[in-house]
Amino acid sequence: MDNSVTFDPSLDYGATFRFPVTWSYLSGAPNPAPPQAIPKSAPRPVAVPPPAPKPVEPIVATPVAVSMEVATTKPNHGLSNQALKPAGPEQSGSDAKWEMVIPKMARPATAVRPQRSLEKTGQPPPAPPLPVTATAAETPTEISFYAGSESSFVPRRWKMLILGAAVVVVGCVIALVRPAGQSASGEAAPAAAGTWSRRTAYVAGAKDPREILIYSGSEDVKNYRIEFAWVPDTRGVGWLFRGTDSANYYAANLRLIQAGATPSLSAEHFAVVNGVEGTHSRKVITLGRTLSQVQVRMDANGPAFTLYLQGNPADYWTDPRFETGSLGFYAERGERPVLQALRFTFFRKSGLQTVVTSLQ
């Protein structure tokens, strides 16, 4: 028994556990110090009974919930003490389609170019071997882009004007070269390839993240066709569709499971909903002969999906959970699929749009 139990005197009147929401992680450090951590040195001089070598008889625990006061005071809309007065809570009624603003990986030509006007002096730019301090670390000096003064800004305007004019001219040339009436007739017309954006998708419980490639411009299309030629291999090819973000999408894949005179493929499809990957529906398909390339096609028509191999229906399923969403490809462990003759056909209200592109 130990009778010298003394806490900090202020704790004689109770204790308050505080759970603030913090976001110092945003400031850049991979593992910043937690908002509250007990210092490893200089413990407070309070007398705490030493651990007893032999615990005494267990005491029946008495529920003390009655003596507790739970003060979930307010929904924590504002946060730290430094936060200014809130402009009012902005409750969201919308779903966070957070990944669907598909960024373009290629930087636009009109982006402001980094330009250090200090270099105008003709001398070498200041060498950066400055002493590393906390101040310097927090300052995003790696994004130093001197835009220059007004004098250097004027010629850039001319450059932008010339660039804009060049874009207009190229656009006109394309419009003239394009066969007349093609788009108006509603027939499939090859369109300029869009851009791919690469993202990392995390699946609950998965060891490694999944790299996904999203084709921009496909997010609002309900009905479309994906076609490509694939050289059968054991790594396989995986594609996704109806992707609303990197945690919600449908996916399918093909993989060679047996080579030989009559090769066998496995065709799988599954859904990832809220980051949780659902059950894989798997089908084994035997090809009649060895093929150097397999023509793959998948039609998405509302909630119905049909997979074709060599022009023959190979699988059909329905899933109504996602109505629209982007399409793209995914790769496990960084093994990007090698495809040829990749082609998307979008069935829009305004007509068909066919895009011939490659996985770049």
Added chain:
Amino acid sequence: MTAPHGFRTTGFGTSGLGTAAAASPAVGDPLQAAITLRSQGRFQEALDLLSGLADPPTDAYVLRGDLLVELGRLADAAGSYYSATVSAPGNLYARMHLGSCLRRLGRWEEAVEPFQTVLHADPHRDPIRLELGDCLLRLNRLEPALNCFDQCWSDAAQRQAVFGKGVALQLLRRFDEAEMAYERVLASDGKAEEALANLIAMSLEVFDLDRVLRYSRRLVEINPRSVPALQGLTLVAVERGDMQTATRHFSTLAQYAAESIRPTSDSSDETIEYRLSRKAIDQIRNFMRTRPAAPAERPY
């Protein structure tokens, strides 16, 4: 754009080059000499040299701002950057650093405008977007903050952007989505203590003791002296009547972090709090008297 309150927007004197200039590498060109001094880590001397410029160009204001940042004089640096933006509105570098200084000074509202201006000109600057998101969170503009983090596109910023989204979603009380975001952060950074601490706070807000326990255990595995983790473990034990475990964790808290659990009269509107009454403390104390806590008797 108006001058941020309290900033001196010039800061250059007319007293000549002075002694620093005499020792500087290039007396004829104070700006270049200041650059050279800066490259040598002689910030104050470079600053002194710049103070001799009678009619400083924009670059001098920018350089002065950089030097002041190096010297930790953020308010003065903000004033200098602001002067640069006045003389050259297209100078995004000055504008960006003006925003950063203001943010670090806790002047979130004023920092938003320069960040937005820079992002309008170059929307691919994810580090700036993260800073803007931080300001928006602090200003309690949660939906714009969420959108801001959504627009981060680069892989390098993804982890922080997802964390920021988690915070915004948590503050919007979209807890399921927030939990998913934090789990994504933890999947890529298993030692993200702050994500777990926020998950504990979120779980406590809905009083989901199982989750509080689960996340507290994860956090205490990473950092055995984490205050949120020990608080979470203590309160779960108290709620479940396990005074032995509660005593063990509370004694650690009382020993090492008494100031963080000290009761205060001013209850913050912005923090989830759990109060242990005097009676509960007495019960813990009595339990310690009768049965001193032995470590590792329970798994948590």
